[in-house]
Amino acid sequence: MTTPYSNEAIAALVEPRRYHRRLFTDPGLFDLEMERIFGRAWVYVAHESQLAKPGDYVTTRIGTQPVIAVRDKDGEAIHVLHNRCGHKGATVVERPCGNARKFRCQYHGWVFNPDGSLFAQPHPIGYRDCGFDRADPRYGMPRVARQAEYRGFIFASLSEDGPDFDAFIQEIRSSFDNMIDRSPVGRLELVGQGFRYLKRSNWKAFMDNLDDAMHPMVTHQSVGDACKDYLRDVDLAQDPELNRYVEIINPFNSGYDFYDDMGVTACPYGNGWTGGASSIHSEYDEVPGYRALLREAHGRERADEILSTNRHNTIVYPSMTLKGPIQNIRIVRPLSVDRSIIEAYSFRPVGAPDEVFRRNVIYSNLVNSPASMVGTDDAEMYERLQHGLRTEAQEWIDTSRYFGREEEIRPGVRVAPGTSDLSFRNMYQTWKDYMTGVL
Ligand code: FES
Ligand SMILES: [Fe+2]
Structure with missing residues (x-):
């Protein structure tokens, strides 16, 4: 069945010499763009000069999803993480940029390492012997699916199977x-x-x-x-x-x-x-x-x-x-x-x-x-x-x-x-x- 958002209907909105006004006005198409374009494409996140020292971070968004890029304490790795607390999901970092050794969520105080793993929680006795595993990545700030860099420009993609970065950047290098x-x-x-x-x-x-x-x-x-x-x-x-x-x-x-x-x-x-x-x-x-x-x-x-x-x-x-x-x-x-x-x-x-x-x-x-x-x-x-x-x-x-x-x-x-x-x-x-x- 053809719906306003079926692939056939969407394909019909762009012809070789014109496109349809719905691309600018339809909130349902906007949601699909966030999933299918900004959810897959390579989106610029930050420049490495903003992350010169261990703990330097920049917050931004990919599509409508909040992310953070941070230089790890070894001074080498840069991680692009979802800016989402592993507890109830609040954004962990609100400032546009700064430097921190750890990130502490302002809601219930869970603390995360720069690689996104959970470091500690307050009053941990409540999690003892209840099957909670602090090392389980689902309690951390998850990494974005893919990240890549071209000469200091850091990009990320929210999807494992979007376009290949080298192919994407090739002609505009x-x-x-x-x-x-x-x-x-x-x-x-x-x-x-x-x-x-x-x-x-x-x-x-x-x-x-x-x-x-x-x-x-x-x-x-x-x-x-x-x-x-x-x-x-x-x-x-x-x-x-x-x-x-x-x-x-x-x-x-x-x-x-x-x-x-x-x-x-x-x-x-x-x-x-x-x-x-x-x-x-x-x-x-x-x-x-x-x-x-x-x-x-x-x-x-x-x-x-x-x-x-x-x-x-x-x-x-x-x-x-x-x-x-x-x-x-x-x-x-x-x-x-x-x-x-x-x-x-x-x-x-x-x-x-x-x-x-x-x-x-x-x-x-x-x-x-x-x-x-x-x-x-x-x-x-x-x-x-x-x-x-x-x-x-x-x-x-x-x-x-x-x-x-x-x-x-x-x-x-x-x-x-x-x-x-x-x-x-x-x-x-x-x-x-x-x-x-x-x-
Ligand atoms: S939502 Fe972050 S500690 Fe609870
Ligand atoms: Fe202009």
Whole structure:
């Protein structure tokens, strides 16, 4: 029998050139997404620089499930555990990050080791001779089914049999490498606790927007116009400090041809990126001495390749995006069908001139922060999507821009003009694959 949530019914919601509005409005589909996408896919949890010392921990969520990543007391192992007490199930750790030798649940005081095993309980006499076994893993904080790391970026999957990590990361390793190797020693350090803010929209509104090259000149027009107006009255040559801000905002003035030339690349598992040789990051002033440092560290050819690769957003489906040129990541944590949390973090490339990190922070403040001039425009549009898609008279969302114009450059890897809807088609096809058990 076909029900609204049978595989056949779900598969019918995504066609090659369009998807159905239920993907943004149906709470039942949201619950299934948490089980079949966020319950199986590789979701970013933390960066190893946040877990530098034994006992360092970070709490977050995979889908709607609370987890904690912690460095064990040996200083080596990192465990990703369900943040769930082995007694009655309360979350054990509420702080976003910190350091602890043991974790004590605030409800009845059960205490857990960093590997999640139960260490002790108060008044243990009550458990004597009643068949209770403290070593039984069911009384601990369970480990997530799988965890994996790529050069300091820690991911986890709640399912034993979801996609293989190496296969998942394969085609987007180059984006991570480009970001990480912008450090002469090949190491990034996450600085501060980042931004975390609520969006009144479905998680896919954020993911869609990342490689949407048809919106900046419209959604961000007021920012671009303000920047142009401002520049009429100033002499940038006299004010190099001001240029640090202008060089970030001005590319939002770019036209359609610029974004088409930038290109979009779609990879397996919904991953992909826009930009390459050019993007909104490609015209930044070179930081004095930086290229020489990178050439010394990586060799001339590799250093020049790193600095001339300017991908815009790399999508790590379903939850993450990274920007190599400015060492920035953002994560979407779904809350409900129409609520999401976005997190944004800036990294310091270890060993690079301070100015490189400073630019990353300026970028994040100007573009990603809750009080930014750019990200707030996007947030408004996510909310309007969420509102407009209540319309029942029009059920489908079109994704046909440059349909049929993509070119396969390697098995599973396709490229198209930057304003193509290729990235949407790729993500929604992947959505369908996860939701119907193909992935
Ligand atoms: S719920 Fe944690 S000790 Fe009881
Ligand atoms: Fe935007």
